[in-house]
Every structure is written in structure tokens, then in C-alpha cells.
Amino acid sequence: MSWFDTHCHLQSFQRKGELEDILQRADDAGVSRMVTVGTSPEDWADYQELSLKYCGRINYSAGLHPGYVDENWADQISNLPTFWESNKSPVALGEIGLDYFRLPKEPELAEQIINWQKEALRQQLSWARRIDCPVIIHSRSAFNDSVKEIDQSGVNWERVVFHCFSEGKEEIKQLMERGGRASFTGILTFPKNEKLWEAVKFQGLEKLMLETDSPYLAPVPYRGKRNEPAHLVAIGICLANLLECSESVVKHSLWENSQKFYDLKERFKH
Numbered sequence: 001m002s003w004f005d006t007h008c009h010l011q012s013f014q015r016k017g018e019l020e021d022i023l024q025r026a027d028d029a030g031v032s033r034m035v036t037v038g039t040s041p042e043d044w045a046d047y048q049e050l051s052l053k054y055c056g057r058i059n060y061s062a063g064l065h066p067g068y069v070d071e072n073w074a075d076q077i078s079n080l081p082t083f084w085e086s087n088k089s090p091v092a093l094g095e096i097g098l099d100y101f102r103l104p105k106e107p108e109l110a111e112q113i114i115n116w117q118k119e120a121l122r123q124q125l126s127w128a129r130r131i132d133c134p135v136i137i138h139s140r141s142a143f144n145d146s147v148k149e150i151d152q153s154g155v156n157w158e159r160v161v162f163h164c165f166s167e168g169k170e171e172i173k174q175l176m177e178r179g180g181r182a183s184f185t186g187i188l189t190f191p192k193n194e195k196l197w198e199a200v201k202f203q204g205l206e207k208l209m210l211e212t213d214s215p216y217l218a219p220v221p222y223r224g225k226r227n228e229p230a231h232l233v234a235i236g237i238c239l240a241n242l243l244e245c246s247e248s249v250v251k252h253s254l255w256e257n258s259q260k261f262y263d264l265k266e267r268f269k270h
Contacts (some may be wrong), residue, residue: 094136
């Protein structure tokens with residue numbers, strides 16, 4: 001059983017000619033599968049190509065990240081459905097969601113951006129509901145609004161993951177009551193993070209998902225450096241210590257849960 005990086009971004013490695021080295025280090029660390037997550041039309045096609053080249057090793061998702069939403073959001077997502085009609089479709093829609101962390105100071109402009117983000121999220125959730133696919137949610141400083149939009153969309157919560165979860169026990173309880181789940185990054189390894197540790201303990205192993213979100217958020221002991229899928233192991237070790245179980249138990253739960261969430265068992269059973 002290997003490690004599974006459920007959420008990373010490989011385009012920068014690919015464009016710098018570093019991807020083979022990145023994948024070799026991941027293999028050496030025991031990370032044999034990953035999902036590279038699309039954020040805009042600028043990376044969807046690149047990730048589709050990677051999933052074809054590294055079939056069974058790299059899968060991909062496609063979606064419009066709220067940070068890239070502007071007045072042209074409808075045009076940006078207009079060709080999303082074509083990826084599901086291709087010979088190599090995404091395993092999930094995402095990452096999509098709401099991000100209020102870096103809104104402009106001008107109230108009217110901030111309100112306009114929030115409205116665009118909500119409209120883009122609603123349309124993408126509507127597509128996810130029609131095709132019944134997994135959904136990767138980006139929610140930053142917008143938890144309650146994100147939950148509200150998903151509730152109203154009619155999307156099956158069992159197919160929803162809040163990636164890079166950084167909230168607490170009460171928030172993860174809301175997700176779990178609905179059937180959803182959270183995925184945890186290297187933030188889990190940062191010191192004095194009791195709120196997040198309480199949350200991951202509350203979710204436990206049953207719906208566990210871990211991610212590097214590389215090249216961002218490198219875990220301890222790599223904090224401050226560029227992150228990569230091989231560093232997922234450090235997150236797994238930290239979680240094993242928090243849950244007081246073995247690394248092999250964490251690895252097994254992560255693999256099984258991630259395969260099930262992304263429907264990979266069905267895709268590759270033949």
C-alpha cells in the first residue's frame with residue numbers, strides 16, 4: 001500500500017522541466033498516486049495530458065478557482081464540460097469555491113467580486129450535480145457561505161471535500177453531519193495548532209484525506225521551502241502521532257478513502 005497525495009499542483013514543475021525528478025522523489029518516498037488539481041483554463045489541458053502520459057499514477061481535476069474569478073468567469077468555464085466528454089476525463093470538479101481572504105478594500109468592488117465568485121460556484125455546482133462527480137471545495141474566510149451554497153445546490157455531500165481544511169471542530173462537524181469531509185495539508189504539522197488537531201481527530205480515519213497542495217504549504221521539517229508530493233509522508237507521520245496509530249494504518253485509510261472518493265477503483269478495476 002502506497003501513499004496518495006489527493007491534491008497537488010504540478011504545472012510549475014512541468015513547465016520548469018522538473019516533473020520527472022519530482023515524480024522520482026515521490027516514488028522513492030512511497031507516494032505512488034496523486035491528483036493534480038486544475039484552477040483555471042490555463043492548466044486544465046496540461047493536466048489532462050499528464051493524466052494520459054502517467055495513467056494510473058496521475059489523475060486530474062478541472063475547475064475555476066475563486067481566485068481566478070472575474071467578470072469573464074462565464075467564458076472561462078464555458079468549455080469545462082468538454083473535458084468530461086474527452087477520452088480522459090477529470091476525476092473531480094475543482095477546485096471551486098469562495099475566497100474572501102484577499103478581497104479589495106473598496107466595499108463595492110469587494111461585493112462585486114463576491115457576487116461573481118458565488119455565481120461561478122453555483123454554475124459549477126450545478127454541473128457537478130448533473131454529472132454526479134466528486135467536488136473539491138476551496139473555502140477561505142468563507143466557510144458559512146460555502147456550506148450554504150452547497151446546501152442549496154443539491155449536490156450530494158458525500159461527494160464533497162473541503163481541501164486544505166484550516167477550521168476547527170465545529171466546522172468539521174457541520175461537514176460530517178451533511179456527509180462531507182475535509183482534507184488536511186502540511187498546516188497540520190505546524191506548532192501550536194490545537195484547533196486544527198482537534199478537528200482532524202474528530203474526523204478520524206473513516207473519511208481521511210491528506211494532501212500536499214504542493215508547491216505550497218510545505219510541512220515541517222520542510223516549512224519555508226517549496227513543497228512537493230514526496231513531502232506527504234511527513235504529514236502522514238504527524239497524523240499518525242496525533243491519532244496514536246501506526247503509519248501503516250494512516251496510509252491504508254488514506255489510500256482506500258481517496259480511491260473511493262475519486263471513483264478510481266471503478267475506473268481501474270479492469
